[in-house]
Amino acid sequence: MARKSSLSGFPEWLPQERLVELHVLDTLRRTFELHGFSSVETRAVETVGQLLRKGEIDKEVYAVSRLQNEDTGAAVGDSLALHFDLTVPFARYVVENAGHLAFPFRRYQIQKVWRGERPQEGRAREFTQADIDVVGDGALPFRYDIELALVVAEALSALPIPDFQLRINNRKLAEGFYRGIGLTDTPGVLRSIDKLEKIGPVKVAELLKTELGATAEQAEAALSLAGIRTEDTSFVDRVRALGVEDPLLEEGLAELEQVIAEAAKRAPGKVIADLSIARGLDYYTGTVYETVLVGHEALGSICSGGRYDALASKGNRTFPGVGLSIGVTRLVTRILSQEFAAASRQVPTAVLVTLANDDSWSAAQDVAASLRGRGIPVEVAATAEKFGKQIKFADRRGIPFVWFTSEDGTHEVKDIRSGEQSAADPSSWAPPVEDRWPAVVPQG
Numbered sequence: 001m002a003r004k005s006s007l008s009g010f011p012e013w014l015p016q017e018r019l020v021e022l023h024v025l026d027t028l029r030r031t032f033e034l035h036g037f038s039s040v041e042t043r044a045v046e047t048v049g050q051l052l053r054k055g056e057i058d059k060e061v062y063a064v065s066r067l068q069n070e071d072t073g074a075a076v077g078d079s080l081a082l083h084f085d086l087t088v089p090f091a092r093y094v095v096e097n098a099g100h101l102a103f104p105f106r107r108y109q110i111q112k113v114w115r116g117e118r119p120q121e122g123r124a125r126e127f128t129q130a131d132i133d134v135v136g137d138g139a140l141p142f143r144y145d146i147e148l149a150l151v152v153a154e155a156l157s158a159l160p161i162p163d164f165q166l167r168i169n170n171r172k173l174a175e176g177f178y179r180g181i182g183l184t185d186t187p188g189v190l191r192s193i194d195k196l197e198k199i200g201p202v203k204v205a206e207l208l209k210t211e212l213g214a215t216a217e218q219a220e221a222a223l224s225l226a227g228i229r230t231e232d233t234s235f236v237d238r239v240r241a242l243g244v245e246d247p248l249l250e251e252g253l254a255e256l257e258q259v260i261a262e263a264a265k266r267a268p269g270k271v272i273a274d275l276s277i278a279r280g281l282d283y284y285t286g287t288v289y290e291t292v293l294v295g296h297e298a299l300g301s302i303c304s305g306g307r308y309d310a311l312a313s314k315g316n317r318t319f320p321g322v323g324l325s326i327g328v329t330r331l332v333t334r335i336l337s338q339e340f341a342a343a344s345r346q347v348p349t350a351v352l353v354t355l356a357n358d359d360s361w362s363a364a365q366d367v368a369a370s371l372r373g374r375g376i377p378v379e380v381a382a383t384a385e386k387f388g389k390q391i392k393f394a395d396r397r398g399i400p401f402v403w404f405t406s407e408d409g410t411h412e413v414k415d416i417r418s419g420e421q422s423a424a425d426p427s428s429w430a431p432p433v434e435d436r437w438p439a440v441v442p443q444g
Contacts, residue, residue, distance in 0.1 A: 010124065020342065025130070035151050048061070083114070086131045095313075107132070121337065122334065127327065133322065133323030134321060138319075146258060149267075149271055162296065168259055168290075171285055176246040185212055193226050196226060230272065231269060279306075286309070302331050308320065350401055350435055352379050352381060352394040352399045352401070358383070381393070
């Protein structure tokens, strides 16, 4: 990987690393568009009042102001700040453009976001997210919850990463179960359950008893639910075997069963029911998703999201939605640090056109224009150094082919990797398909 950035938390890639990032972005974009999602982009700044309308992470928000700031007398809520995710800006976008959007609206958005947290691998202060959402006007069919899980599984499967697990739970299931055993502080229970992987079941049980007043039996039941994880719909019988009854529990079970049943058919082993997932459950209203790389769970979730019954509202209109967000920078950082993949070369250039003498530069540009006209990336040497130096220049930059033009107007091209040199015509010659553009190649 590149050297550490001189400004902590703001990663910068070397050219060959940037090619890996672009491959990830292009793959995600292509997959989303294959499924009919439209691209949108929102502004980088929002008002502080808009960003913090739900009280989120105010200590991590970067404010924006002029160096020579004038006292305008504006309220604090009207001052500007950089967005810390893409969901809050999208909610505003939907409200402001509702009259111009066709619902259900399928959107993807790939942009930088900023968050002032402590930098470490997988966590940066400036990073790229890739979000997809489907938003309805007043109502949104549940089948979109199923579809988004399948779209994300397909997108992640196309990336040069290890196996992953898209873990899914349902807030209705969890809340109905806790209500059925007599625990009414659902957010509190979920905060404790969310610590399972970090502190273990014994300490979580203690938290439930000391902080929420749970009995030993209630704590045991909550942990039994959280321990259920299956790749098929067998979780339904396991939940019912716990002997808890509640209408909301049954509704959540039915919804989660639909998601897992279809996922087991179309993405076997990639999507699982995991009833310990608590991410965002104080915000989401139904399905919730969290994704980890198998063997790299300490990295944290690489993709998360869920169902929200009111993404935004405008008067009496509500806009329910379901969406997921992929942490692109987190993924790329791990791809590079673990050498899961690398670019086949560090520059787009496939051919360097050499100069026999300084007067041949214009003729070399004609050759380059002919090649570029057929979609071949080309550079022209700037000076007529000895051919050996021009070839070394191409080698240093990772350019595979060098073009020579003789005084009689004939042309030859050399593959400097193999040393093979042959006659070529600028109007028809092309490199092998695999050499035309740099490729991102899985390693090991």
